Amino acid sequence: MSLPGVKCTVSSCRFWKSGEHCDASAIEVNVDGGGAHARQSDQTNCHTFQPKNS
C-alpha cells in the first residue's frame, strides 16, 4: 500500500509507483549537508531512496 499523502516524482527509486506514489513503509527526509535547518524545499531529500537496480 502506498504511503498516504506522499507525492514523489523520483521514478528511479525502487519504492516508486506510477501516479507519483511511494510504496515504502516509511520514509526518512533530511536536510542536504546535515543539520536540521533547511530554508527551501530543494535543500531536503528523501534518504529512504534506493536505486531500482540495487
Ligand code: SF4
Ligand atoms: S522512498 Fe523516497 S524517493 Fe523513493 S519513492 Fe518513496 S518518497 Fe520517493
